[in-house]
Amino acid sequence: MFKTHNIKRAVKAWMGYGHLPPRVSDKLPGKDILVLAPHPDDEALGCGGSLLGLSSNQNACIVFLTDGGMGDPKGKYENIVLLRKKEAKSAWEKHDHCKLEFLGFPDGKLGENVEKAIEDISKLGKFDLILTTSPVDRHPDHRASAKIAVRLSKEWSASIWAYEVWTALPVSRVVDITERINQKISLIRHYKSQLDYQNLEHNLIGLNAYRSIDGGSNSGYMEGFLELSPEDIETFS
Numbered sequence: 001m002f003k004t005h006n007i008k009r010a011v012k013a014w015m016g017y018g019h020l021p022p023r024v025s026d027k028l029p030g031k032d033i034l035v036l037a038p039h040p041d042d043e044a045l046g047c048g049g050s051l052l053g054l055s056s057n058q059n060a061c062i063v064f065l066t067d068g069g070m071g072d073p074k075g076k077y078e079n080i081v082l083l084r085k086k087e088a089k090s091a092w093e094k095h096d097h098c099k100l101e102f103l104g105f106p107d108g109k110l111g112e113n114v115e116k117a118i119e120d121i122s123k124l125g126k127f128d129l130i131l132t133t134s135p136v137d138r139h140p141d142h143r144a145s146a147k148i149a150v151r152l153s154k155e156w157s158a159s160i161w162a163y164e165v166w167t168a169l170p171v172s173r174v175v176d177i178t179e180r181i182n183q184k185i186s187l188i189r190h191y192k193s194q195l196d197y198q199n200l201e202h203n204l205i206g207l208n209a210y211r212s213i214d215g216g217s218n219s220g221y222m223e224g225f226l227e228l229s230p231e232d233i234e235t236f237s
Contacts, residue, residue, distance in 0.1 A: 022174045022214045022224065027053045030129035030159070033060040034121070035098075036149055038110060038133055038141040039068045040088040041191040045204045046163035047131050049177030049184040050223050054097050061124055063101045064088060065117060065148070066141055070107040071194055083193050091190035110144040118151050126156050134162035134169055134226065142166065146228070161225040164207060171224030174211055178220035181208065 028050050035051065037043035043051065043062050051060055064085075072080035085102060092098050103120055105113045132149035133142035142165060153160050162169060177184060188201050195201065211222040 022171050024174050024176065024215045024222075026176045027055065028058070028129065028131075028161075028175060030127075031058055032125065032127045033058065033129045033131065034124075034127035034152070034158070035060055035062040036065060036130065036132040036145045037062055038065050038139065038145045039071065039107065040064050040084040041068075041188070041194050041200070042133060042142070042165050043131075044091060044184070044187045044191065045200055046133065046165045047223055047225075048187045049180045049208065049221070050131075050175040051098060052095070052180045052183050052187070053175070053177065056097075058097060060098045061101060061127070062088075062092065062098055063103060063121055063124070065103050065145060066105045066107045066110050067102075068107055071197075073197070076196065077193060080193060084191075087191045087193060091187050108141060110141040111147075114144055114147055114151075117148050121148070121152060122155065126158075127152075128156070128158050130158050130160050131163055131225075132160060133165055134167060135228070136169070137165060137167045139166055150228075160228040162228050163223065163225055165204075168207065169224060169226040171211070171214055172227045173225040174215045174222040175225070176215060176220065176222050177208065178212075178222070181205070181221040184208075184221075 035043050054060060067081045068084035069081045071084055077083050092100055103117060130149045130153055133145045135143055135146035137143055149160050185201060208221040208223055211224045212220040214224060215222045
């Protein structure tokens with residue numbers, strides 16, 4: 001995951017966040033929000049509860065970077081790419097504040113398509129907050145998403161918040177989603193093809209419950225984010 005010469009620097013950067021108490025809020029900041037989802041379901045798992053809490057003057061564009069074609073390792077479905085796209089559309093069809101875009105890069109190959117992804121996303125407009133998977137996530141497409149985020153951040157002077165999927169983070173922000181937890185569960189359940197393989201609902205909702213500690217609560221549910229600078233992402237690359 002790390003280049004050898006960057007290991008000490010990366011660990012130092014990672015540990016540096018540990019003493020900072022996370023800032024708690026009940027909603028995401030910004031007016032125009034870009035959500036980078038390497039695969040259909042990542043956005044629901046990592047930041048779905050926060051997106052469900054957007055106010056009337058906020059808009060989000062969820063960009064599904066890959067086609068999710070590796071999401072059916074046992075070949076249970078006739079066309080997993082088409083199915084995952086349908087699942088994403090079904091999940092968000094009643095949420096007008098979230099626009100969907102599908103770039104369709106091959107699953108597992110996002111790192112080879114970073115430049116084209118940046119070109120395509122740049123045509124969608126300008127955003128002041130970018131939500132992305134993290135540069136230390138164990139999935140290579142998720143790490144590539146973070147690289148895309150930092151390039152776009154430099155172009156727009158946008159903030160970057162990394163959300164958690166496969167790797168927990170030393171979060172600097174938590175958004176209280178307690179009142180929306182049942183809605184988030186419903187959102188996740190739209191991705192039935194992925195729930196057939198893993199109990200993602202249990203995993204991520206459990207993480208959200210744990211994150212309530214960071215919010216100073218012994219109950220409830222929160223989504224955690226790590227605010228990143230371009231320098232942070234370069235450190236972890």
